[in-house]
Amino acid sequence: MxxxxxxxxRTARRDEIIEIRALVQHSMETGYRRSxxxxxxxxxxxxxxxxxxxxRVAANSSATSTAGDLIFAATFxxxxxxxxxxxxxxxxxxxxxxxxSWEGDNGLAQTETVSLLVA
Amino acid sequence: MKRRSFxxxxxxxxxxxxxxxxxxxxQSTVLTALVKExxxxxxxxxxxxxxxxxxxxxxxNSVPVEVTVDSPMTPQQHVVGxxxxxxxxxxxxxxxxxxxxxxxxxxxxxxxRLATTQQLVAVAKMNxxxxxxxxxxxxxxxxxxxxx
Numbered sequence: 001m002x003x004x005x006x007x008x009x010r011t012a013r014r015d016e017i018i019e020i021r022a023l024v025q026h027s028m029e030t031g032y033r034r035s036x037x038x039x040x041x042x043x044x045x046x047x048x049x050x051x052x053x054x055x056r057v058a059a060n061s062s063a064t065s066t067a068g069d070l071i072f073a074a075t076f077x078x079x080x081x082x083x084x085x086x087x088x089x090x091x092x093x094x095x096x097x098x099x100x101s102w103e104g105d106n107g108l109a110q111t112e113t114v115s116l117l118v119a
Numbered sequence: 120m121k122r123r124s125f126x127x128x129x130x131x132x133x134x135x136x137x138x139x140x141x142x143x144x145x146q147s148t149v150l151t152a153l154v155k156e157x158x159x160x161x162x163x164x165x166x167x168x169x170x171x172x173x174x175x176x177x178x179x180n181s182v183p184v185e186v187t188v189d190s191p192m193t194p195q196q197h198v199v200g201x202x203x204x205x206x207x208x209x210x211x212x213x214x215x216x217x218x219x220x221x222x223x224x225x226x227x228x229x230x231x232r233l234a235t236t237q238q239l240v241a242v243a244k245m246n247x248x249x250x251x252x253x254x255x256x257x258x259x260x261x262x263x264x265x266x267x
Contacts, residue, residue: 017223030232032209053221073217074229079208081181081230088216091192091223 002026004112006100011117012092020051020072023085024102024110030078046084046104049074053116055096068099092118146254150240153204153211157242158250168201168253170241179233179259188225188243188251192218198225200244207237233259 007021024046031043054068072088090098100112146154154163171185190198197220203213216227225243233239240254 030209069219069221070217071219071221072227074227075215077212077214078210079205079213079232081232085228085230087185087226087228088218089222089224089226091221 002102002108002110004100004102004110006112006114008098008114008116011119014093014118016092017089018092018116019087019089020098021085021087022049022051022100023083025083026102026104026108028076028078028080028082028084032078043078044105045078046076046080046102046108048101048103049076049084049086050101051088052099052101053090053096054099055094068096092116094118144238144254144256146240146252147206147238149206149211150204150238150254154240154242154250154252157202157204158244161244161248161250163242163250163252165252165254167251168241168243170239170253170255172239172255172257174255174257176233176257176259177261179235179262181230182233182257183228183230184239185226185228186241186243186253190225190243190245192220192223192225194220197222197246198243199246201225201227202242202244203231204240204242205231205233205237206239208232208234213239233257234262235259 003025005023009018012018026046029041029044033041035041051072052068053071071090095118098114098116102110167189169187176182186201188198198218201216204211205213213231236259238254238256240252243251
C-alpha cells in the first residue's frame with residue numbers, strides 16, 4: 001500500500017469552490033534509468049488517477065448511484081515527477097464522499113475516501 | 120582576445136539574453152504536430168490558457184506547474200480536458216486531465232520532470248470542441264529522466 005496524503009476542507013459552504021490536493025508516495029520509475037550495476041530499471045508508473053463524488057443519500061430514498069460523478073481524472077506518463085501530486089477544484093453542492101483512486105503498473109490499485117460536509 | 124574586449128563582448132551577450140522578449144515564442148514543429156493530433160480536426164487557437172511554470176528550472180526532477188483556463192465552468196460552457204506535451208523528453212506525453220462543470224474552476228496543478236531545456240505546451244479542450252493553447256519555453260540546468 002502506498003501512502004497517500006489528501007487535503008480537503010472538512011466543511012464548505014454551498015456553492016463554494018474548494019481546492020482538493022492529493023499526493024501518493026510512488027517512485028514513478030520511468031524505465032529509462034539504469035541502476036549502479038548498469039541494468040535498466042523496469043518501468044513502474046502510476047497510470048491513472050480519478051476522483052469521484054458520491055452525494056450523501058437520504059436514508060429513506062432509494063439509492064440511485066453508488067459510483068458517483070467523476071469530477072476529475074488524470075492520465076500520467078513518465079514525465080510526472082515521483083510522488084505524484086495533484087491539485088484541482090470542486091464546486092461543493094451537497095454533502096457526500098470523495099473517492100480517490102490510483103491505478104498503475106504491477107497491479108497497483110488504491111482507493112481512499114474523504115467525507116465532505118456542505119452546510 | 121584582450122581581457123577588456125572579452126569583458127565588453129560578454130557583457131553584451133548577457134544584455135542580449137536579458138532583453139530577449141518573453142512573449143510570442145515560435146512553437147516547435149514537434150509540439151505543433153502533437154497539438155494538431157490531439158485536436159483531431161478542431162480549431163486550435165492561442166490564448167485563454169495560462170501555463171504557469173518557472174522559466175529557469177534548477178532541477179528537472181520535480182518542476183511545479185499550474186494550468187488555468189479562462190472559462191466560466193457552467194454546464195453550458197466548460198473545459199473538458201487539459202493536456203500537457205513536452206518537446207524533448209524521451210516521451211512527448213506528460214499528462215492528460217479530464218474536468219467537468221462540477222470542477223467550478225478550470226485549473227490543475229502538478230509536478231513534472233524535464234529532461235532538458237525545451238518547450239512545453241498546454242492544450243485546453245472546451246465542451247464545444249475548440250482547443251486553446253499556451254506554449255512556454257523552459258531552461259533546465261539539471262536534467263531528469265535519464266540521469267540518476
